[in-house]
Every structure is written in structure tokens, then in C-alpha cells.
Amino acid sequence: MTVCLDVNGMMSEAIGDAGLSRAEVDVLTPRAAALARGLQARRAAGELPFSELPRRDDLLKQVATLADAVREEIDTLVVLGIGGSALGARTIMNALGDGEPRVLVADNIDPWTFGRLLDGLDLARSAFNVVSKSGETAETMAQFLIVRDVLLRRFGAIDYKRHIIVTTDASGGQMRQIVNDEGFRDLHVPAGVGGRFSVLSPVGLFPAAVGGVNVAELIAGAAWMDAQTQSAGVWENPAYLLGTLLYLAETKKGRNIVACMPYSDRLQQFAAWFAQLWAESLGKARDLAGNPAHTGQTPVAALGATDQHSQLQLYLEGPQDKVVILMRVEDHGREIEIPAAYADLDGVGYLGGKGLGALLNMEQRATELALQKRQRMVMTITLPQVSAFTLGQLFYLFEVATVFAGGLH
Missing domain, CATH: 3.40.50.10490 (Glucose-6-phosphate isomerase like protein; domain 1)
Structure with a gap:
């Protein structure tokens, strides 16, 4: 396969x-060989963290544990993200999702589209995955503030938190500060992994796992390709x-x-x-x-x-x-x-x-x-x-x- x-x-x-x-x-050939050696050296030094994602069993376990819990609570997960924080999840779900639970990706701030999405949700059986490494992405933070207000009004200051899961930096940024203050359930974007390389991290894996995708097989496929790309030729x-x-x-x-x-x-x-x-x-x-x-x-x-x-x-x-x-x-x-x-x-x-x-x-x-x-x-x-x-x-x-x-x- x-x-x-x-x-x-x-x-x-x-x-x-x-x-x-x-x-x-x-x-x-000489230039390519030198580049290959340089990339191998950078990987060994931990400077290409995306290349280690197929070996990060710890991340896979964290994703699976949280996804299993969330799946029992909801019928719909809405991903709030843009760019690399959204495209990976949408790609996986388009290819592999079976619709149970439903995973929606809201990656734009068009008020007509976003309003219709919110209007169609059963909030009691919905959760929102806010994906922002820094917490400074204007579009995602605007969506988050709207959703937070809607949930606060519906469920109150304590219970609303069960409906928000955040994927962000482990230690820094404004979103991390919000998570620490509010106590939201969260997953970490691995250090050094940029948004466009984040699909095989919790950014892409968590929505996929909630949507019923076998994310262990997804990672196994990446690991297989990693083995095929070790040659310098x-x-x-x-x-x-x-x-x-x-x-x-x-x-x-x-x-x-x-x-x-x-x-x-x-x-x-x-x-x-x-x-x-x-x-x-x-x-x-x-x-x-x-x-x-x-x-x-x-x-x-x-x-x-x-x-x-x-x-x-x-x-x-x-x-x-x-x-x-x-x-x-x-x-x-x-x-x-x-x-x-x-x-x-x-x-x-x-x-x-x-x-x-x-x-x-x-x-x-x-x-x-x-x-x-x-x-x-x-x-x-x-x-x-x-x-x-x-x-x-x-x-x-x-x-x-x-x-x-x-x-x-």
C-alpha cells in the first residue's frame, strides 16, 4: 500500500x-549531496522538528486520550483556525472522515458563513478546537471571542469550558496565557513546527481522531515515507x-x-x-x-x-x-x-x-x-x-x- x-x-x-x-x-549531484548531509545534520541537532513527528508516540497518545474523551461528549467539533491551522485537518477529514462525529473547519471570518455555522449547532453537543500557536492570529482570536461569549451565555462561567479545547504553544504566547487562566483542556504545538508543517502534529491529528480517523495509521504512513527518504541520492x-x-x-x-x-x-x-x-x-x-x-x-x-x-x-x-x-x-x-x-x-x-x-x-x-x-x-x-x-x-x-x-x- x-x-x-x-x-x-x-x-x-x-x-x-x-x-x-x-x-x-x-x-x-554534488550540491544535492551536500544539501542532504546538511539536512541530516540539522535533523540530528533537532533543527527539523517536523521530521520527528512520525516518531512522537507521546503526542499520538495525548491526542488519542483527549479525542476519546471528547468523542463521548459531542456530535460536532468545530475547528477554529486559519492557514496551516486549518488546512491539514480539512484535508484529512475530506479524505478519510465518515461524518461521526462531524468535524467542521471554520477558517474564514465571513460573518454570513460563520453566523450560519453557529446557528446550526446544537451547542450542548458541540465543542470548539481553537488552534493558534501564538494567540495573536486576528481571525482565529475573533472567532474564539465570539464563541466564548456564546458559550458563556448558554452554559455559565464554569460549564462553558468543557466546550473549548485549545491547541497552542506549550509555554508562551497569549493563547497559552488564556489557557492557563481559564483552565481549558489543551494540546501542544511542538516547538519549532510551523503551521504549514503541522498536519502530523496535534494541530491536524486531534480533529482527525475526534472524527474517527485512524491517526496511528496516518503516522505509520508518514514513518514509512520517512524511511524511504533517507538516501542522499x-x-x-x-x-x-x-x-x-x-x-x-x-x-x-x-x-x-x-x-x-x-x-x-x-x-x-x-x-x-x-x-x-x-x-x-x-x-x-x-x-x-x-x-x-x-x-x-x-x-x-x-x-x-x-x-x-x-x-x-x-x-x-x-x-x-x-x-x-x-x-x-x-x-x-x-x-x-x-x-x-x-x-x-x-x-x-x-x-x-x-x-x-x-x-x-x-x-x-x-x-x-x-x-x-x-x-x-x-x-x-x-x-x-x-x-x-x-x-x-x-x-x-x-x-x-x-x-x-x-x-x-
């Missing part, structure tokens, strides 16, 4: 001069290869846009999670040495097959400035057969007897081949199925690839 990365559509053998040659990748390390090819696509081929296009509704939010990870990590005015750089590819979230009918023509016929990352799921978890009818109509009859999942995968493959035929850079990531284990692999693969690409910049 492992994720597979196919980069043939990035290479000159498949798309001619528009692609990268193996020599262009190999010329980076670009061709042997899938995360380094992914990061290197996207870096070269930008710097050597002018591909300053990268579109992530999963052919699965359950992975739609993964594309949005990737967009934040890539944009905030690599969109920089200066390089690591402090020199002016203004680097970074612009990430675009798309969905197959939907965006074949809204974006694909641009990818095929527009400027040669894009890399497309397609995501394919072999087993969608269920199949629905298309009934045979209208056999005399060529544009309809051919569909009969096929399954929707099979049709979706045929369209993914057709898109991949069409992009290659037009000499457009494309890579494909294949999942055997969408599961906690494979999703954990994906998260960690892209996190390491992002760090490596950042080092190359």
Missing part, C-alpha cells in the same frame, strides 16, 4: 527539449527527486507555475494543503544567504476530471510555464457501473458497462498522455487507495520535497 512517483513526463526522453535531461539532474530518494525536478523546472525551463490535480474528490483538499506548503515555504524575497531572489513557483489547485473542462485547455495550449502534478487512485473504495443504453449513439453508448472509477482513471491517463504529446511537463503520483496510511505518506513526501527544494533555492 505505497505511493508511487512517476516522473517520466518531466524528462526529455518523453517530451523532447521541453523536458529535463538526466544530465541536467545529475549535474546537481536524488534518484533514490522520492522526496528529493520531486523537489529537484520542480526546482529545475522553474530555474532551467521557466516553469513558474505548478498545478496539483488529483483525480479524486477525496484528495481535492490535499491540493489546497500543498498550495500553502509550497507557496509559503518557497515564495521568498531573499535566498538562504540573504541575497535578493524573489523565488517560488505559484501553486494552483485543480481537480480531475472537473477541471478538464475549465483549466486543462490552458495547460495544453497556453504558455509553457507550468508543471502539472496528476494524482491517481487505483481503487476508489467503491465502483458504480454505468448502465448500457443508447447503443446506437456513438457519443453515449460506449460508456455502458464501464465503472465511474474506471472512467475517471482512464481520463487521468488520457490527460497525462495529452500533456506529454503537447510537450508539457507532467508527473503522476499514484495511490493504491485513499487510506490513512497512504495519506500519511503523501503529507511527508511533500514536506520533505519542499524542504529540499528550499535548500536548492
Whole structure:
């Protein structure tokens, strides 16, 4: 049950001069090896704390204990957070949640949307997970103050506290001060783990566990991918290869846009999670040495097959400035057969007897081949199925690839 990365559509053998040659990748070998050694040294020194999350059994136990208790108390958990404090949880629940209890993510302060959300809750059977490392995020704190007031009025100064769970810094920040003063139940954001790398911490794991996701399997998938990304060789390390090819696509081929296009509704939010990870990590005015750089590819979230009918023509016929990352799921978890009818109509009859999942995968493959035929850079990531284990692999693969690409910049 492992994720597979196919980069043939990035290479000159498949798309001619528009692609990268193996020599262009190999010329980076000394630099990449030095970067890999540097990352290993930083990890050993505790300077890459996100990379230790797959081994943090203590965090997993804390999450599971609190989530088990909260699950018995509620029918709905509302996550109050924004950016990395929201995207990870939404991605996990979109892929794996079964709706019991219901987990909602309120990551914007549009009063119409937030008001309707509050109006529709049974407050007695609802809890709010406030996620802010510092307690200074204006949007999240505004939501918190509104929710706190609503709960205080309904349940009183003591009982309202059972409806709020806070995920924040362990020792500092204004949210920590509030937790200490109020006595809210809480979980810690590990020191040094930024929001966009926090999905495998209590930030993402707690809402997922409350929503019934097997978070131990999610972490096991990340740990498996961690083991696959220990090699210093670009061709042997899938995360380094992914990061290197996207870096070269930008710097050597002018591909300053990268579109992530999963052919699965359950992975739609993964594309949005990737967009934040890539944009905030690599969109920089200066390089690591402090020199002016203004680097970074612009990430675009798309969905197959939907965006074949809204974006694909641009990818095929527009400027040669894009890399497309397609995501394919072999087993969608269920199949629905298309009934045979209208056999005399060529544009309809051919569909009969096929399954929707099979049709979706045929369209993914057709898109991949069409992009290659037009000499457009494309890579494909294949999942055997969408599961906690494979999703954990994906998260960690892209996190390491992002760090490596950042080092190359």
C-alpha cells in the first residue's frame, strides 16, 4: 500500500527539449549531496522538528486520550483556525472522515458563513478546537471571542469550558496565557513546527481522531515515507527527486507555475494543503544567504476530471510555464457501473458497462498522455487507495520535497 512517483513526463526522453535531461539532474549531484548531509545534520541537532513527528508516540497518545474523551461528549467539533491551522485537518477529514462525529473547519471570518455555522449547532453537543500557536492570529482570536461569549451565555462561567479545547504553544504566547487562566483542556504545538508543517502534529491529528480517523495509521504512513527518504541520492530518494525536478523546472525551463490535480474528490483538499506548503515555504524575497531572489513557483489547485473542462485547455495550449502534478487512485473504495443504453449513439453508448472509477482513471491517463504529446511537463503520483496510511505518506513526501527544494533555492 505505497505511493508511487512517476516522473517520466518531466524528462526529455518523453517530451523532447521541453523536458529535463538526466544530465541536467545529475549535474546537481554534488550540491544535492551536500544539501542532504546538511539536512541530516540539522535533523540530528533537532533543527527539523517536523521530521520527528512520525516518531512522537507521546503526542499520538495525548491526542488519542483527549479525542476519546471528547468523542463521548459531542456530535460536532468545530475547528477554529486559519492557514496551516486549518488546512491539514480539512484535508484529512475530506479524505478519510465518515461524518461521526462531524468535524467542521471554520477558517474564514465571513460573518454570513460563520453566523450560519453557529446557528446550526446544537451547542450542548458541540465543542470548539481553537488552534493558534501564538494567540495573536486576528481571525482565529475573533472567532474564539465570539464563541466564548456564546458559550458563556448558554452554559455559565464554569460549564462553558468543557466546550473549548485549545491547541497552542506549550509555554508562551497569549493563547497559552488564556489557557492557563481559564483552565481549558489543551494540546501542544511542538516547538519549532510551523503551521504549514503541522498536519502530523496535534494541530491536524486531534480533529482527525475526534472524527474517527485512524491517526496511528496516518503516522505509520508518514514513518514509512520517512524511511524511504533517507538516501542522499536524488534518484533514490522520492522526496528529493520531486523537489529537484520542480526546482529545475522553474530555474532551467521557466516553469513558474505548478498545478496539483488529483483525480479524486477525496484528495481535492490535499491540493489546497500543498498550495500553502509550497507557496509559503518557497515564495521568498531573499535566498538562504540573504541575497535578493524573489523565488517560488505559484501553486494552483485543480481537480480531475472537473477541471478538464475549465483549466486543462490552458495547460495544453497556453504558455509553457507550468508543471502539472496528476494524482491517481487505483481503487476508489467503491465502483458504480454505468448502465448500457443508447447503443446506437456513438457519443453515449460506449460508456455502458464501464465503472465511474474506471472512467475517471482512464481520463487521468488520457490527460497525462495529452500533456506529454503537447510537450508539457507532467508527473503522476499514484495511490493504491485513499487510506490513512497512504495519506500519511503523501503529507511527508511533500514536506520533505519542499524542504529540499528550499535548500536548492
